[in-house]
Amino acid sequence: MIAIIDYGAGNLRSVTNAMVKLRYQPKVTREPEDVRNAAAVIFPGVGAAADAMQSLKESGLDEAIREVIRQGQPLFAICVGMQVLMSSTEEGGWNECLGVIPGTVRKLPAGLKVPHIGWNQVKQLVRHPIFDDIPDESNFYFVHSYYAEPEDSTVVAGTTEYGVTLCSVLIKNNLVATQFHPEKSGTIGLKMYDNFLKMAGAKE
Amino acid sequence: MLTKRIIPCLDVTAGRVVKGTSFTELRDAGDPVELAAFYYQQDADELVFLDIGATPEGRKTMVEVIEKVAEQVFIPLTVGGGLRSTRDMKLMLESGADKITINTAAVLNPKLISEGAKKFGSQCIVLAIDAKRVNSNGAPRWEVCTHGGRKPTGIDAVEWAKKAIELGAGEVLLTSWDADGHRSGYDLELTRIMSESLPVPVIASGGAGNLEHLYQALVVGKADAALAASIFHYRNYSIRQAKDYLAERGIPVRR
Numbered sequence: 001m002i003a004i005i006d007y008g009a010g011n012l013r014s015v016t017n018a019m020v021k022l023r024y025q026p027k028v029t030r031e032p033e034d035v036r037n038a039a040a041v042i043f044p045g046v047g048a049a050a051d052a053m054q055s056l057k058e059s060g061l062d063e064a065i066r067e068v069i070r071q072g073q074p075l076f077a078i079c080v081g082m083q084v085l086m087s088s089t090e091e092g093g094w095n096e097c098l099g100v101i102p103g104t105v106r107k108l109p110a111g112l113k114v115p116h117i118g119w120n121q122v123k124q125l126v127r128h129p130i131f132d133d134i135p136d137e138s139n140f141y142f143v144h145s146y147y148a149e150p151e152d153s154t155v156v157a158g159t160t161e162y163g164v165t166l167c168s169v170l171i172k173n174n175l176v177a178t179q180f181h182p183e184k185s186g187t188i189g190l191k192m193y194d195n196f197l198k199m200a201g202a203k204e
Numbered sequence: 205m206l207t208k209r210i211i212p213c214l215d216v217t218a219g220r221v222v223k224g225t226s227f228t229e230l231r232d233a234g235d236p237v238e239l240a241a242f243y244y245q246q247d248a249d250e251l252v253f254l255d256i257g258a259t260p261e262g263r264k265t266m267v268e269v270i271e272k273v274a275e276q277v278f279i280p281l282t283v284g285g286g287l288r289s290t291r292d293m294k295l296m297l298e299s300g301a302d303k304i305t306i307n308t309a310a311v312l313n314p315k316l317i318s319e320g321a322k323k324f325g326s327q328c329i330v331l332a333i334d335a336k337r338v339n340s341n342g343a344p345r346w347e348v349c350t351h352g353g354r355k356p357t358g359i360d361a362v363e364w365a366k367k368a369i370e371l372g373a374g375e376v377l378l379t380s381w382d383a384d385g386h387r388s389g390y391d392l393e394l395t396r397i398m399s400e401s402l403p404v405p406v407i408a409s410g411g412a413g414n415l416e417h418l419y420q421a422l423v424v425g426k427a428d429a430a431l432a433a434s435i436f437h438y439r440n441y442s443i444r445q446a447k448d449y450l451a452e453r454g455i456p457v458r459r
Contacts, residue, residue, distance in 0.1 A: 046324070
C-alpha cells in the first residue's frame, strides 16, 4: 500500500491524482497504523509548518513518521512536509519540528519577492535513481516562503537558487524530500514520483 | 533562476470558455477541460479559471470542471469568481485547485483574505484587482473596480494591494480595466508601479494582443508572470511560440 498522509494540511487531491495517473492506487489516511504498514509513504504539506506540527502531534502521526523513517521505509516528503522533518523552524517565532534531519527552517532573504512562486531549476548534486530520466537543471514548481537548511551537507541532493542556494532535494537512505511540488511540475514531476515508487518497489 | 510564467486564463460561464471586451460582449472559446489539457501539453506554467457568471449553478459547474482538469493537468490551477467565504474556497481547493482568487468579496470583506490565509496559507490566496485609470493632473492613479469591473469604488489600487498583502494575500493578479480585451498591450505603467511597490509576485493581465506585449509586461512592467486569454484561445499564438519569442529575447522561461 502507498499511504498519503492526511493531517488536514495539504493539497492531497493533486498528489492522489498524480499517483493515479502513474497507475498506482494510493490510500489517503489519517491512521498511524496505515502509515506504519505502508510500502511507501507520501508526506505532503502546504500552509504553515507550526500548524502542520500541531496536527501531526494531535493525531499521533508524528511518532509514526519518525518510526517509518528510522526503520528505513521509503518516504517522500513534499514542501512543508520536508520542512517539518527538520529540528526547528523560524516560522511563527520559533517552533520545534520532527527532528528527523538536524537543521533549521529559515525565512527566504528579503529583497526578492516572497513567496518564491514559480518554476525554478534544480541542480543535481548526486547520481541517484530519483533523478532517472530527469535532466540536470530541470524546472520544478516552487511555492514557499521558508526553506530547510540541513546541518549535514551530505543529505543535500539538489539545490536551487533564489537569493540563497537552497536545498531543494534532500535524500537520506530511503527518505526523499523536495521543497518543490512534483505533482505540480508537469511530466517531469510525475517522473520523479514514478522513480520514487519504483525504488520503493510499490508497483501493485 | 526563477523563470517568468505564462498563464492562459479561462473565463468560464455555463461550462464554456468565453472571452469579451472590457468585461462585455462575450464570444465562445471552447470547452474548458479540453482547452486546459491543450495548454498543459504546450507547457503553460499555470492555469487560471474565472467563473464570470458567479452564480450558484456556475460554481457547481466549475467544481466539475476543476475536478476533471486536475485529473490530467499537473500544473498549478487557480480558481476564482464569486467566492465569498472560506467554505467556498475550501470547496474549490478540495476539487483540485491549488490557489483561489478573490476580488469583489475581498473589497467588501477584507477579513476574508486573512481568514483564507490563516486557514489555507498565503500561497493559496491570490488577490485579483480590476484597476481603472483615474484622470488626474498629478501622478497617475488607478481605482479598484468591483463586480466584474462594473462598479468603481474610489479605492486606490496600489494602497488596496498593499493592505491585502498585509492581511495575507500571497500574490496579486492585476487586470487593467482600460486595457482588458482590447489587445493593444498591457497597462505597463500600472504593472510596473505595482510590481515595484509590492513584496509579492504580480501577474499582469488585460490587453495582450501579440507576443511583444507579453515581453513588455515582463520587462517594462517588471511583472513576474503574464496572463493572457484570447491570443491563446483563438490560436493567434501558441504557448510554445510565446516562450520561444521570450527566450530569444533573453527572458528566462520554462521550455
